[in-house]
Amino acid sequence: MKKLFLFGLLSMMILFLAACGSDKEDNASGEKKLSDKLYVFNWSEYIPQEVLDDFEKEFGVDVVYSTYNSNHEMLTKVQSGTVAYDLVFPSDYYVKQMVDNDLLLEIDFDNIPNYKNIGDAWHDMPFDPDNKYxxxxxxxxxxxxxxxxxxxxxxxxxxxxxxxxxKGKVALLEESKEVSNMLQQLLGNDMNDPTKEQLEEGFNKLKEVVPNVLAFDATPSDRLVSGEVWIAHAYSGSASTAWLENENIDFVLPKEGGIVWLDAMAIPKTAKNKYTAEVFINYLLRPEVSKKLSEFIPYGNPNDEALKILPDEIKNSPGMQFPDEVIKNAKWNLPLDTERTQYMNRLFQEAKVE
Incomplete structure (x- = not known):
């Protein structure tokens, strides 16, 4: 009996400790409650500290905020499980890749009423056609x-x-697929379905430009402002950020098309604080908060209500306004299969050190 009693007591203690340590957000009544911390993993230079501070003050949640410079870096760390991130910001094709690999949780949009502010054009995207993830x-x-x-x-x-x-005044993006997209467009190939021979041709072409390249840099804004870099294969937001400090900075889409992309908010399957992540998403979709995001780094904003209150200066920054025919010529990025991705990554690393 004593053994049975001790066994039962031990079992109850284990269950109690497990419940305390699981960081679940449901209380005994089934109501949702916020966690003490929220682990956010985002691109660098994407959310101003003011926005994070305001969320912490209003909701009493400590935002543990980390940044990355490429989708590949983000995916590698999510898969490693070293940190159980509650919210990540993958680009469109990486959303699909993460869904296909069962890495994301379905989002409870009942907790995100401000989703109504997202323009219709940004619903039912090809990488998430049912708006689940x-x-x-x-x-x-x-x-x-x-x-x-x-x-x-x-x-x-x-x-x-x-x-x-x-020579020595060029910057290129540092992610292999994005560089490959540029190379394949230049060569007139399908950037989303290149053969191995076309990949080789592309990265041989990259070797020719390496003497011009000062850096492979996801955020060359400071280099453009200072004149250290004269021209860059870059994100439109980097150009707009640089333009805020130096009106000589401009941005164009090349005649070959360029690439259109969308960064999204998604919740990894390893997240421990899903409800708090959804509350944070809803907070970021408030028009006045979303406006601050665009003022901090002027990327295109899919939040219609935020656009209504955005200053004209930001609306007219480089990369924000293009004729319809130019935009239609831009291509959406799609992931390659595993074999070609690995081959592309190897060719990219080899070409960079030539």
């Missing part, structure tokens, strides 16, 4: 940012990055 955050383009102080004629093609006059 992601919420649009910001969109933009991969194109060409440049400093008009040093480059007098606007670039028109990806080929302009190869201009020998720009």
């Amino acid at each position: 992601s919420v649009p955050f910001m969109y933009g383009y991969d194109g060409i940012a440049y400093n008009k102080e040093f480059i007098k004629e606007p670039p028109t093609s990806w080929a302009d990055l190869w201009n020998p006059e720009y």
Whole structure:
């Protein structure tokens, strides 16, 4: 009996400790409650500290905020499980990749009433057609940012990055698929379905521009502002951020098309604080909060209500306004299969050190 009693007592203690340590957000009545902490993993330079501070003050939640510079870095850390992130910000094609690999939780949109502020054009996206796993955050383009102080004629093609006059003054994005997209567009190939031979051709072409390249940099804003970089394969938001400090910075989509993309908010399957993550998403979708995001880094904003109160200066920043025919020429990025992805990554690393 004593053994049975001790066994029962031990079992109850284990269950109690497990419940205390599981970081669940449901209380005994089934009502939702906020967690003490929220683990957010986001692109660098994407949310101002003011927005995080205001959330912490209003909701009493400590936001543990970490950043990354590429989708690949984010995915690797999520898969490693070293940190149980509650919210990540994958780009469109990585949302699909994470869904296909069973890495994301379905979102409870009852906890996100401000989702109604997202424009209709950003619903039912090809990477999440049923709007189950992601919420649009910001969109933009991969194109060409440049400093008009040093480059007098606007670039028109990806080929302009190869201009020998720009030796040591070029920056390229640091993610292999995005660089590959640029290379395949330049060569006239399907960037989302290249053969291995076309991948080889593309990265051989990259080797030719490496002497021009100062850095592979996801956020070359400071380099563009200072004149350290004259021209860059860059995100439109980087150009807009640089333009806020230096009016000589501009951004174009090349004649080959360029790339249109969307960064989304998603909840990894390893998240311990799902409800709090959804409350945070809802907070970011408030028009006045979303406006602050665009003022901090002027990417395209899918929040219609935020756009109504956004200053004209931000609406007219580089990369925010393009004619419809230019936008229609831009391509959506899609992931390659595992074999080609691994081959592409290897070719990219080899080309960078040539």
